[in-house]
Amino acid sequence: MACVLPALLYSSKMLSRKKAFLLLLLAFSTGTLLLRQSAHLGWFPKSPLFSCAPPLPARPKHTAxxxxxxxxxxxxxxxxxxxxxxxxxxxxxxxxxxxxxxxxxxxxxxxxxxxxxxxxxxxxxxxxxxxxxxxxxxxxxxxxxxxxxxxxxxxxxxxxxxxxxxxxxxxxxxxxxxxxxxxxxxxxxxxxxxxxxxxxxxxxxxxxxxxxxxxxxxxxxxxxxxxxxxxxxxxxxxxxxxxxxxxxxxxxxxxxxxxxxxxxxxxxxxxxxxxxxxxxxxxxxxxxxxxxxxxxxxxxxxxxxxxxxxGPECVQKEVQDLRRACARLARHCLGGRPQLRPAMQIKNKELRPWQPSAKVDIVGYDLPGSGAPLDEQCLKLVxxxxxxxxxxxxxxxLRNRRRAALHRPLPPRGLLRPPRHPAPKAV
Missing domain, CATH: 3.40.50 (Rossmann fold)
Structure with missing residues (x-):
């Protein structure tokens, strides 16, 4: 918007005040909409690697x-x-x-x-x-x-x-x-x-x-x-x-x-x-x-x-960041505070937890049904x-079999047989 506003102010000298006002209103509305969309899509903060001291050198994520x-x-x-x-x-x-x-x-x-x-x-x-x-x-x-x-x-x-x-x-x-x-x-x-x-x-x-x-x-x-x-x-x-x-x-x-x-x-x-x-x-x-x-x-x-x-202050800061991000994730996926349900009350069978015995009730979550396709990341979360x-x-x-098929050697050319054509049907 910083780039758009000077141009609009300049053009307002040439346009009527009414047109300039409408253009400014349109730019403001567009910017607000984009901000809301970005806030909705980013329900966890894109924070730096560590949010407080002591600073550590940047390094790639460890994956093993x-x-x-x-x-x-x-x-x-x-x-x-x-x-x-x-x-x-x-x-x-x-x-x-x-x-x-x-x-x-x-x-x-x-x-x-x-x-x-x-x-x-x-x-x-x-x-x-x-x-x-x-x-x-x-x-x-x-x-x-x-x-x-x-x-x-x-x-x-x-x-x-x-x-x-x-x-x-x-x-x-x-x-x-x-x-x-x-x-x-x-x-x-x-x-x-x-x-x-x-x-x-x-x-x-x-x-x-x-x-x-x-x-x-x-x-x-x-x-x-x-x-x-x-x-x-x-x-x-x-x-x-x-x-x-x-x-x-x-x-x-x-x-x-x-x-x-x-x-x-x-x-x-x-x-x-x-x-x-x-x-x-x-x-x-x-x-x-x-x-x-x-x-x-x-x-x-x-x-x-x-x-x-x-450091206690650093740990507390990162714990608070984590809890806020988890709360945002719960609102995004579960529509608010997570509601634990008995297994038989969970509509999606893929989300029903295993029950060790009739004397113990292990509870789980059900994703809110809105008719839209399920969010895959939310599905995996619960x-x-x-x-x-x-x-x-x-x-x-499946991935393993696909890789094996890609690397499977072809038979020697002499062993390849021409395709068989079906015999013509009798009239």
Missing amino acids: VAFLKTHKTASTTVQNLLFRFAERHNLTVALPHHACDHQFCYPRNFSARFVHPYTLPPRLIASHLRFNRDELQRLMPNDTVYVTILREPVAMFESLFSYYNQYCPAFKRVPNGSMEAFLDNPHRYYRPHEKFAMYAHNTLLFDLGGDPDHSPDDAKYLPGFIRQVEGIFSLVMLAEYFDESLVLLRRLLAWDLEDILYVKLNMRSPESKLNITSAHVAAQIRAWNALDARLYGHFNATFWRKLSEV MPEVQYSRYLLRKQS
């Missing part, structure tokens, strides 16, 4: 990422934003073979054999697996950044007990599904070598490849294990400080704010949660999961040291883990 998806730690939300990043940047995502369902044959130790051949070679991996350093390093590129997320053991155990009450034999044995009864005498119900026993004891340690049944009295075991974790994982996020964790993730990978936008996924309804109000019960959970509690305590301290290196994994596998399988 291995995310260890731990259980009941908000890891599905992290997985979703990683999947969306991979699609935007045309990255191959390692996905489980059909025999492993949507996890890498968990709880078996991870093996590269569990990866679907159509998802090789990958730049990103983010599905459930039990950590195996050698196999992952054999699969992933040398420049891979390793990341995981932990959760405070009391809240995590409550979630595990509720979510897996129909899968974990130790939980199924408890009369009336009472978590208090289990904690009063866990060895009465727990069998270390049963299938799905890992959900009942030191699950974080198990997912990271450790021994959940190792004696907590061994003063050398856990410090040695922590050193191994720190030797490969560049960032250990915390579910309780999710937005702060994403700030650290974005800085680690040199990503944009757009790359870490999210809505919460795989959440239980309030009726499916067990309220822990007793300090005694919380102490029992920490004592039963003593290795997890100490592991979390160590990385909790490490996490806050990383935040202090960035797509549950199982459906998104299957979608990516289909997409990458």
Whole structure:
């Protein structure tokens, strides 16, 4: 408009005041319309790489990422934003073979054999697996950044007990599904070598490849294990400080704010949660999961040291930027504040989250129906883990087959046969 106004003012000397006024009004209206359209299209801010000090040198986005998806730690939300990043940047995502369902044959130790051949070679991996350093390093590129997320053991155990009450034999044995009864005498119900026993004891340690049944009295075991974790994982996020964790993730990978936008996924309804109000019960959970509690305590301290290196004011500024951008994204995709719905109330079957049992209600989102085609990015934003994994596998399988067809050698010229013409029809 700065260029248009002088020209209009000049021409107004030659035109009548009425015509000049109409031209000015038209220019103003056009400029306002363009501004509104740009605001509508850009519902996340195009901010610089990092919005506050300390300034860091510009570098390209890091695209080789291995995310260890731990259980009941908000890891599905992290997985979703990683999947969306991979699609935007045309990255191959390692996905489980059909025999492993949507996890890498968990709880078996991870093996590269569990990866679907159509998802090789990958730049990103983010599905459930039990950590195996050698196999992952054999699969992933040398420049891979390793990341995981932990959760405070009391809240995590409550979630595990509720979510897996129909899968974990130790939980199924408890009369009336009472978590208090289990904690009063866990060895009465727990069998270390049963299938799905890992959900009942030191699950974080198990997912990271450790021994959940190792004696907590061994003063050398856990410090040695922590050193191994720190030797490969560049960032250990915390579910309780999710937005702060994403700030650290974005800085680690040199990503944009757009790359870490999210809505919460795989959440239980309030009726499916067990309220822990007793300090005694919380102490029992920490004592039963003593290795997890100490592991979390160590990385909790490490996490806050990383935040202090960035600076409290800087972290708070970027957290606020993230929350505002997520709110804008929710308004764009969901028409306002996200409304969580029971699975059977979600009209689009592709958006219905998997239900672990009849006793647990996992809620999800439904995109507002307006008759217009669905916004693909909004669809992916709220797509549950199982459906998104299957979608990516289909997409990458198709891409793999197309590439194979392009590179398939032609037969020797002598073997080519002339096309057969159909015989003339009898009259």
